[in-house]
Amino acid sequence: MKPRVLMPWVVAPDRLPAELPVAVYDGVGDPPAAADLTEVELYVMPYGRPGARDVIRSLPSLRVVQLLTAGYDNVLPVLPATVELHNGTGLHDASTAEHALALILAAQRELPRWANDQRERRWRPEYTRSLADSRVLIVGYGNIGRAIEARLLPFETTVTKVARRARPAAGVHSVEELPELIPAADIVVLVLPHTSQTQGLFGPAEFALMPDDALIVNVGRGPAIDTAALLAQNGRIRAALDVVEPEPLPAEHPLWRAPGVFLTPHIAGGSATFVPRAHRFVEEQVRRWALGQPLANLVEID
Numbered sequence: 001m002k003p004r005v006l007m008p009w010v011v012a013p014d015r016l017p018a019e020l021p022v023a024v025y026d027g028v029g030d031p032p033a034a035a036d037l038t039e040v041e042l043y044v045m046p047y048g049r050p051g052a053r054d055v056i057r058s059l060p061s062l063r064v065v066q067l068l069t070a071g072y073d074n075v076l077p078v079l080p081a082t083v084e085l086h087n088g089t090g091l092h093d094a095s096t097a098e099h100a101l102a103l104i105l106a107a108q109r110e111l112p113r114w115a116n117d118q119r120e121r122r123w124r125p126e127y128t129r130s131l132a133d134s135r136v137l138i139v140g141y142g143n144i145g146r147a148i149e150a151r152l153l154p155f156e157t158t159v160t161k162v163a164r165r166a167r168p169a170a171g172v173h174s175v176e177e178l179p180e181l182i183p184a185a186d187i188v189v190l191v192l193p194h195t196s197q198t199q200g201l202f203g204p205a206e207f208a209l210m211p212d213d214a215l216i217v218n219v220g221r222g223p224a225i226d227t228a229a230l231l232a233q234n235g236r237i238r239a240a241l242d243v244v245e246p247e248p249l250p251a252e253h254p255l256w257r258a259p260g261v262f263l264t265p266h267i268a269g270g271s272a273t274f275v276p277r278a279h280r281f282v283e284e285q286v287r288r289w290a291l292g293q294p295l296a297n298l299v300e301i302d
Contacts, residue, residue, distance in 0.1 A: 002039040005286060006032075006055070008046035008068075015283050017290040027052040034058040042066065042289050044282055045075070047088075048270060053078055064295065066285055068278050069269070070144070071221060072299055073194045085299040086285065090143055091277050092269035097147035099268035100189055100219045103240035104152075105131060107215050108187075112262050129213075132156040137181055139201075140191035140220055141172050148189060160185070164197070175201075182209040187217065194221035204229045210237050218243050219268045227255060235259030242268040 003023035010024055023040070025031045027049025040059045046052045047068040056065065056078045065079060068088040079085060106112060108129045117124060134157050138145045141161040149159050160181055166174035173181060175197075182188065188210065192198040202216065203226035210216070215238045218225055222245035230239055231254055238260035247266060249255060255263070285295050 002036060003032075004039055005042045005044070005289075006037065006040045006059070007044045007282065007286070008052075009279070011279075011283060011286075016286055020286070020290055025052070025055065031055050031058070042286065044068070044286075047274075047278065050074070056080075056083075064289060066282065066295070068282075071193050073221075076301070079301075084295075085301065086295050086297045087299050088278065088281070089297050091274055091281060093143050093147040095271040095273045096144050096191075096219050096268045097151050098271065098273070099242060099264070100148050100191075100217055101151045103217050103219070103242065103262065103264070104136075104187060104189070104215070107217070107238055107240040107262055108134070134158070134186040135160070135184055136187045136189060137162065137185035138189045138191065139175070139178070140193075140198075142191065144219070145189075145191045148191065178206065179209060182206060183211065185214065186211070187215045190216070190218040190220050190224050192220035192224045194223050198224045200224070200226045202226060202229070204232070207233055207237055212236055213238065215240060217241070222247055222266075230261075231255065231258055233260075238262075242266055 001021045003021045005020060005022045006025055007022055008026045016022065023032050023036065025046065027046030037059055039061050041061050041063040043056065043059055043062060044066045045068065053075050056062065062083050064084045064086065065075065066086045067075065068091060070087050070089045070092060072085060072087050075085065108131050110128045132155055136152055136157050137160045138148055139162045141163045145161065152159055161172045162175055162178065162181065163172050164175055166172060192201065201224050207229050217240045219242045222243040227245050240262045242264045243266050244255060255261060288295050
């Protein structure tokens with residue numbers, strides 16, 4: 001019996017509906033032969049494997065694609081119009097929020113500097129910035145933005161929230177208000193998807209509004225920041241970035257050595273917290289699909 005579900009990991013038989021034929025492809029190496037995938041209707045795409053999206057073209061019976069990421073822009077070019085798309089909203093909230101907080105603390109307390117001093121066996125005590133009493137602007141206030149806010153507030157910060165549309169009852173400003181909000185922020189945290197509206201959202205004009213020595217943190221998508229505009233700051237604005245444009249960052253790219261820039265390689269969402277949550281979520285989605293029930297996290301594609 002040919003598989004009807006293609007998943008990125010092996011699941012114990014007692015955790016899926018009985019006799020549901022399943023194949024496994026983890027995104028490493030070659031997928032199963034195309035001839036064996038002709039009846040696959042549900043594809044759970046492996047996490048962090050860019051080439052895994054190309055398997056969609058080999059699934060003629062495909063009805064549903066389930067992502068393990070909240071973002072989905074990279075899949076749209078190969079997604080047939082007849083196929084439902086469901087994303088992984090909620091799976092990365094804790095992991096990404098932790099990483100955002102870690103980037104902020106590392107930048108404010110200059111942890112990369114002290115790590116370098118340890119390697120060089122230098123003892124050079126100096127006092128640093130603090131997170132307490134900082135004014136933080138979260139741009140892209142959704143599930144992950146809320147998780148970041150929840151971790152920032154105990155650090156005695158003031159948080160201002162921005163989304164695409166204002167939600168006055170929830171204290172959320174609209175993105176159109178950014179020119180008025182940016183000058184008052186010590187730290188700007190971007191948690192944005194990649195869309196035509198967010199492309200280059202932080203460019204020369206926005207950086208010019210930021211106070212000297214302010215910090216910009218990006219845990220959303222790299223293209224939200226105009227990389228050339230950031231480099232032009234030459235250290236006036238500091239940056240802690242888990243995502244950049246382009247990715248992967250070429251070895252010769254000037255961002256590697258730009259003053260005041262701290263980089264991590266797009267790993268905010270993939271911590272140990274994510275894995276068990278993803279397994280539980282996928283098992284429930286597969287169970288629902290097998291029973292003909294509606295699936296969570298349907299993406300409404302314009």
